[in-house]
Amino acid sequence: MWPSRAIIELFGIDVPIIQAPMAGASGSDLAQAVSAAGALGSLPCAMLDVDTAAAEVAAIRAQSNGPLNLNFFCHQETAMTAADEARWLDQLKPYFEDLGIDARGSKGGARRAPFDEAMAGLVETLTPEVVSFHFGLPADRLLDRVRAAGAKVLSSATTVAEAIWLAERGVDAIIAQGAEAGGHRGVFLGGAIENQPGTMAMVPQVVDAVDVPVIAAGGIADGRGIAAALALGADGVQIGTAYLFTPEATISSKHRDALEHATADSTAMTNLFSGRPARGLVNRLMREIGPMSESAPPFPHAGNALAPLKKRAEADGKTDFTSLWSGQGVGLGRGMNASELTLALADEALERLRRLAPR
C-alpha cells in the first residue's frame, strides 16, 4: 500500500509517520494519541528527570499498545564561563532596564540534560521500541546499553556528512532534518547555520549517500508533504509543527495564537533562547538582537538570563522573550485532535499518491 515499508516494518507501525518529539511542547498525551492511530508516538525526555519520564511512559503504556519512541538530547555539556554570562547580560541589559528587573543571578531557563547513565537505566527498564537522539549519538557505552535493551536507534542529520557519520555508526534509520524544521537543529558536526540544506535538496542526497532507511523532516505538514517526501526517496516522515495545532500539544495559548496567524516566512533560526540554533516564530528579541547572535552563551545556558524577562513579559500578555518554536510548514496547520490528524495525514498522502500516478 505504501511505496516503502522499511520503517513500517522496522518500528512495527501502520503508517510511515513519526510524531516529532518536541521537548516542552508535547508529552504523554500526544505520543499516546499518535500511537493509537498507528504512527510512531514520541516522548521527548530532554527536559524531564528520570522519574517524570517513567511516569509519562507509564501513562502512554496504559492507553496504547503501540510502539513508542523515547527521544534524548546527547550534546556535550559545556559550562557557561563568567565571561559568557557577562557578555550575554550586557547584551540583554536594555531589556532588564526597560522591564525594571535585576539581571544578576538569573536562573530558571529550561533544563536540557544530555542522555546519561540514569536515562540509559530507564531505557533498560522501560524497553521502548525506538530511541531517537538529537545532536549526534551518545558515548558508545551508553549507546550499547540502548541497543542491548532492544531499542531501534535513530538520530537526525542536517547534512549529508552527518548522515554518513550516523550510518557508519550503525543507526537503524536516519532522520534527514531539512532547514524548514521547527525547534532545535540536530547539528553535531559543525558547519555554518546558513549552509543548512532544505528538505527538497537534502533528502535525495542523503538517500543516495546511505544504505539505511531515511525519514524526511522539515516543512512536511500535510498529505502533500508526505507524498513529496516519499517521492524524494524517503521511507517515511517526521512531523512536528502540524501536531502543535492539536489539543494534545502542551504549548501556551499565546504560542497557539501565534501559530494560528503565521505563514511560511514567519520563522527564523535563532540561538537566542538556548545557545543552539532552533527554528521559531520571529518575535521581538529575535528581531532586535538576532535571530543569531554571537553573544548567546553555550547551550543550554542562554535561557537562564531570559527567564525573568520572559516571565515578566508573559504576565503582560507578551511573547517578546518566549521561544515560539515552529517549522515553516506552520501555514498548513489545522484544528484536529492528534489521532484524527494522524489518520488524515495518512489518508491524504495515499490519496495524493494515487492521483499522481500517470495514466
Place this chain on the structure above:
Amino acid sequence: MWPSRAIIELFGIDVPIIQAPMAGASGSDLAQAVSAAGALGSLPCAMLDVDTAAAEVAAIRAQSNGPLNLNFFCHQETAMTAADEARWLDQLKPYFEDLGIDARGSKGGARRAPFDEAMAGLVETLTPEVVSFHFGLPADRLLDRVRAAGAKVLSSATTVAEAIWLAERGVDAIIAQGAEAGGHRGVFLGGAIENQPGTMAMVPQVVDAVDVPVIAAGGIADGRGIAAALALGADGVQIGTAYLFTPEATISSKHRDALEHATADSTAMTNLFSGRPARGLVNRLMREIGPMSESAPPFPHAGNALAPLKKRAEADGKTDFTSLWSGQGVGLGRGMNASELTLALADEALERLRRLAPR
C-alpha cells in the same frame, strides 16, 4: 500522462519543466537544447544589451520551433552613493592590499539592467511565447506592452505574500522559489533573508493561496524532485543547477570543477557579489566577510569593486572573489547534454510517480 497539464498547455510544451534562466551562466545553446527536448528553454536577458539579446533569440529560433521564455530583471535602479562605495572599498581594503591592486575607480562588475522601453520593443519584435521577470513586475506601461505582444507572463515569489501580490496583478503562472534555489533570490516585497521558506514548506502554502498555476523551484535536480514538486501541488518545475552541469552552460571550468565537488551544504545566500542576496558555493570572500554583509552597496554595484580582485585571483587559478552560483541540489548534478538531461528528468519523474502509486 502528467498529473497536471496546466503549464504544458499554457506554454505549449511537452513536459512541465522550465530551464531556469541563469544570467551569465546560460545563453542560446542551453535554451535551444532544452526547447528541442520539449521543455521550456529560457534566455536570461538581464546581462545582455538589446542587440545581443536579439542575436541570441535568432540563434535559438534557427534551431528550434519550440516556445521560448525571455527573462528580465525588473529591479528599481539605485545609484551607489560615494558613502556606499567608500564603505565597501574599506571593507575590501585588506584584499586590495594583499593582491597589490589600487582600489580606486574599480569598474567592470556585471551589467544587470532592469527591463525598459528598449527591451519592451524587443519583446514586441521577437514575440516570445513567455516572458518571465525576477524581482517583481515592471511598471504597468511596460507590462502591458509585453502582454499585448502575446507573451504569457511569469514572475518569482519567495513568500506567500509575494505570490498573492503577483496573482492579484494577473500573472499567468507563479514560480515559487524556495530557499534552496541557486542564483538571485526573487525577493521584491522585502522581509529578512533568514525568513525565506524552503520549497517543501512554501509550495503547498502558495498553491493554497493563489488560483494560477504554480511552478516549484529550489532544490529540484532530478526526477525525484520533480515528482515531489508535483506531489506538493505544483503544476511544473523550474530547474537551474542541474543544467549548470551540461556542456551548454556558459560557466568557467573553475566554476564547473567547484560544482562537481559540492554537496547540499556547500552553498549559502550572499549579497557580496551584486548587493542582492543570491545562493552560491561558499568561497573565501563569503567565508571571511559574509556571506551577508551590510557593507555591500546596492544592487548591482557590489561587483564593480570586486572586478579587479576577481580578475587577479582567477589569473592565479583561484575563485576567492568569483560568484559561483549554485542551488542546494548541486550534489545531484551529472554529466549529460541539456537535451538528454531534459528527457531523462521527464522520464525519471514519470517512472517515479508510477512506482509511488499505492497498489
